[in-house]
Amino acid sequence: MNKKDIDWSNLGFGYIETEKRFVSNFKGDAWDSGALTTDATIALSECAGVLQYAQTIFEGLKAYTTNDGHIVTFRPDLNAERMEASALRLEMPAFPKDRFIDAVVEVVKANEAFVPPYGSGATLYIRPYMFGSSPVIGVKPAQEYQFRIFCTPVGPYFKGGAKPLKLRVCDLDRAAPHGTGNIKAGLNYAMSLHAIVSAHHEGFDENMYLDAATRTKVEETGGANFLFVTKDNVIVTPKSPTILPSITRRSLMTVAKDYLGLKVEEREVHVSELADFAECGLCGTAAVISPVGMVVDHGKEIKFPSGMAEMGPVTKQLYDTLTGIQMGRLKAPDGWIKVIK
Numbered sequence: 001m002n003k004k005d006i007d008w009s010n011l012g013f014g015y016i017e018t019e020k021r022f023v024s025n026f027k028g029d030a031w032d033s034g035a036l037t038t039d040a041t042i043a044l045s046e047c048a049g050v051l052q053y054a055q056t057i058f059e060g061l062k063a064y065t066t067n068d069g070h071i072v073t074f075r076p077d078l079n080a081e082r083m084e085a086s087a088l089r090l091e092m093p094a095f096p097k098d099r100f101i102d103a104v105v106e107v108v109k110a111n112e113a114f115v116p117p118y119g120s121g122a123t124l125y126i127r128p129y130m131f132g133s134s135p136v137i138g139v140k141p142a143q144e145y146q147f148r149i150f151c152t153p154v155g156p157y158f159k160g161g162a163k164p165l166k167l168r169v170c171d172l173d174r175a176a177p178h179g180t181g182n183i184k185a186g187l188n189y190a191m192s193l194h195a196i197v198s199a200h201h202e203g204f205d206e207n208m209y210l211d212a213a214t215r216t217k218v219e220e221t222g223g224a225n226f227l228f229v230t231k232d233n234v235i236v237t238p239k240s241p242t243i244l245p246s247i248t249r250r251s252l253m254t255v256a257k258d259y260l261g262l263k264v265e266e267r268e269v270h271v272s273e274l275a276d277f278a279e280c281g282l283c284g285t286a287a288v289i290s291p292v293g294m295v296v297d298h299g300k301e302i303k304f305p306s307g308m309a310e311m312g313p314v315t316k317q318l319y320d321t322l323t324g325i326q327m328g329r330l331k332a333p334d335g336w337i338k339v340i341k
């Protein structure tokens, strides 16, 4: 397989059109058999449900080249399950889990020339998504849907090392109690855009969202779950019904317990206890863990002892272990790695 002539280690996190994508349509009461296509565009009714009432959901996962030259994906079954939960919440038809995994494999195989080589730090980002495609003018679910998967090579998240982030406690809410914060719906991201643009404008890297009901508990950022390390090396992650169940965070909790022998706790985390933690990180597919050095709560600076220069030691161990599993350097728990054959 000849790889594309791409400067892998200088890729950013952007869209590069690859050769093939998977498309399946839902009509009547069934998904069609679906197929790969070279057409990267979509023609839609001007009144499509997605355009009028934002009936759209998505997923994000990656394919990696391992140290022995295989191409693998990481826990795609969990992306399929989360997408099913997202679909049901927005009255969309679920795309069957086995077909979701098969389609991921098909798309990666068809774009093998775009899968970055081992050691480049780059990966292939895979984006499954689904949207209401038939016309809808009264507020109701569409009758027809399209499911697609495209992929795009993305660069190493940390160029020149993982620099700790500076967050602010955000005055806008991300998710309402009993709302859609726990699913991956486009609407959750549209409403976060103003908050992130203004955070950047004010010199912050990300927003720390709080629970909308009491504004006393830590939720997540616009695109990652929190993970804290106590001064006694206990791994703590916020428990909330209104955050997205991050696959990376769930995997890191297992890694902490089973590989590193650390105690883990999933519980409510109050803003008032932030100053007690030794380390803080953001976990998600994009970066695995991004270290957080400081949170600013309305002018009050909360600095984690791990500082603004580098990743804290426990965060680094977690990062090294999970990326070791993903890249084939460490033995994975059963079922975590799907080899693309």
Ligand SMILES: Cc1ncc(COP(=O)(O)O)c(C=O)c1O
Pocket (backbone or CB within 6 Å): 060, 220, 221, 222, 223, 224, 225, 244, 245, 246, 247, 248, 249, 283, 284, 285, 286
């Ligand atoms: C709001 C939000 N939280 C958390 C995550 C991290 O989830 P995962 O680890 O499954 O990528 C993401 C990214 O998918 C996200 O968009």
